[in-house]
Amino acid sequence: MAGTMKAFRLTEWEKPPRLVDTEIPKPGHAQILVKVAGAGLCHSDIGMMAMPEAIGKMAGWSMPYTLGHEVGGWVAELGPGVQGLAVGDAVVLVSPHSCGHCHYCMSGNDNSCVETYAGRGYGRDGGLAEYVLVDSARFAVKLNGLDPRTAGPLSDAGATAYHAVRRVLPKLSPGSTAVVIGAGGLGTFAIQFLRVLSPARVVAVDNNPARRAIALEFGAHEALEGIDANTTAAIKERTRGAGADAVLDFVGNDQSLEYGLPAVRNTGSFALVGAGGGTLNKNVWGYLPKDGELFSFQGGSIRDLREVIALVEAGLVRNETEQFPFSKVEEAYDRLHHGTLRGRAVVTPDIWE
Numbered sequence: 320m321a322g323t324m325k326a327f328r329l330t331e332w333e334k335p336p337r338l339v340d341t342e343i344p345k346p347g348h349a350q351i352l353v354k355v356a357g358a359g360l361c362h363s364d365i366g367m368m369a370m371p372e373a374i375g376k377m378a379g380w381s382m383p384y385t386l387g388h389e390v391g392g393w394v395a396e397l398g399p400g401v402q403g404l405a406v407g408d409a410v411v412l413v414s415p416h417s418c419g420h421c422h423y424c425m426s427g428n429d430n431s432c433v434e435t436y437a438g439r440g441y442g443r444d445g446g447l448a449e450y451v452l453v454d455s456a457r458f459a460v461k462l463n464g465l466d467p468r469t470a471g472p473l474s475d476a477g478a479t480a481y482h483a484v485r486r487v488l489p490k491l492s493p494g495s496t497a498v499v500i501g502a503g504g505l506g507t508f509a510i511q512f513l514r515v516l517s518p519a520r521v522v523a524v525d526n527n528p529a530r531r532a533i534a535l536e537f538g539a540h541e542a543l544e545g546i547d548a549n550t551t552a553a554i555k556e557r558t559r560g561a562g563a564d565a566v567l568d569f570v571g572n573d574q575s576l577e578y579g580l581p582a583v584r585n586t587g588s589f590a591l592v593g594a595g596g597g598t599l600n601k602n603v604w605g606y607l608p609k610d611g612e613l614f615s616f617q618g619g620s621i622r623d624l625r626e627v628i629a630l631v632e633a634g635l636v637r638n639e640t641e642q643f644p645f646s647k648v649e650e651a652y653d654r655l656h657h658g659t660l661r662g663r664a665v666v667t668p669d670i671w672e
Contacts, residue, residue: 320345320396325668326448327648330383332372338648341385344579346398350544351453353410356467357642358446359389360655360664362476363594367441377541380442387438387447388414389475389663391467394459401456409467410447410459412439414475417617419457430482430618446471447648447669460624462631467546469640470628472504472663477627477638480508481612483590484516485613485623487565490588491517496558500524500546500579501569501593502534504663507558509567509634514538519564524550527658537637544571546578556584563587571595585609590655592616637647639663642671 323340333532344351364386375381390412394404397564404410416438417429424432424497439445444452453459462470491497497513499506502525513521523534524545531542541557543550554563562584568575571593580599583589585608592615619627639662643651651664 320418320450325645326385326444327387327645327666328383328385328646330365330392330485332375332382335368338645341448343450346396346452348398349400349455350398351394351401351404351456351459352398353390353392353412353451353453353459354395354398355387355390355391355446355668356392356409356448356466357472357658357665357667358387358594359475359640360666361389361650363441364657365652365656366594375442378442378536384442385444385451387445387451388438388444389471389667390451391462391470391474392446392451393394394495395450403611404456404459409462409465410464411467411470411474411624412453412463412479413458413460413621413624414438416443419455419578420436427620427622428622430616430623433636436618450594457621459538459564460479460621461630462628465628465632466477468642468667469638469665469667472640473627473631473638474617474624476504476663477508477631478623480505481512481627482518482616482619482623483567483592484509484512486590487567487587487588488517488519490564490586491519493518493567494517495564498522498524498554498563498566498579498582499539499569500535500566500575502530502542503569503658504538505592505638506530506567506569507533507638508539509569510539511609512630515635522563526528530658534660543602546574548578551582552580558584566590567592569593570597571640572597573599577601580607580613583608583611583636587611602626602646619653646671
């Protein structure tokens with residue numbers, strides 16, 4: 320398929336992206352060309368727009384590249400050697416890159432692969448374009464009835480939140496409490512997964528009253544304003560002084576770390592998911608939960624994505640999005656930056672206004 324296409328690309332370090340014309344890629348051996356139906360936007364995209372060249376190159380990134388790591392679409396062309404897919408199949412693309420043959424990939428922990436630092440939409444060409452090139456069929460998960468225009472956020476926001484919830488499920492027995500800090504796109508997915516998969520009481524924490532209302536709508540039993548010492552005390556009060564069995568931090572700034580960690584009970588879990596750049600200037604001995612765990616990760620695994628898709632296809636989890644035509648991609652990023660979106664923003668390259 321020869322010709323040119325529109326793409327929303329970063330062309331210089333620390334400069335805004337631009338809508339440009341670029342060549343439609345040609346799939347090589349084992350590769351797939353996907354016609355993009357919808358590309359989800361992520362806060363990490365905004366961070367990439369301001370990333371210094373030195374940091375980007377440390378991660379193996381190079382300019383220019385197209386943004387967009389939450390992608391759904393239709394198979395447009397197959398390279399030689401591709402099996403299990405046909406032209407026209409509706410697919411969602413796995414968000415994190417992985418090699419497929421290292422220890423982590425072979426054990427099902429492909430989101431921990433050493434090659435995840437540069438991938439589709441972060442350092443390499445992503446899905447904010449009319450077409451996107453996919454390295455392997457293992458990155459394309461077929462959809463069974465879901466609209467590929469809105470499925471993209473499941474690959475990152477959905478799978479990342481699911482990975483955090485899956486990690487803490489063994490801690491969540493009847494009578495337990497799970498706290499979700501940050502009721503944005505990932506947080507509202509996490510609230511739903513906790514309600515579907517565990518018996519825990521779910522407490523959401525967010526500074527934005529609109530997000531707290533949405534958290535309650537999506538299944539949280541309670542929504543607290545926060546996060547500060549009063550929030551920690553409120554969580555302790557609701558758990559008879561013990562603290563929550565699990566705290567999932569989708570913010571990751573100084574405050575969420577300082578006041579989220581003390582809210583975890585002994586033997587409990589703290590998941591650091593948000594990339595807010597927080598630090599913890601504390602003597603951690605005695606500050607961390609006794610016999611507990613603190614873990615972080617980047618993205619979800621291929622297994623996580625498949626299980627998220629199954630939950631959404633079964634009608635057990637909602638995937639709420641706001642769609643924008645390609646001509647309004649900058650407006651969509653502005654709404655994301657200012658927190659005025661209700662659902663995940665999805666840009667549809669095949670629609671132009």
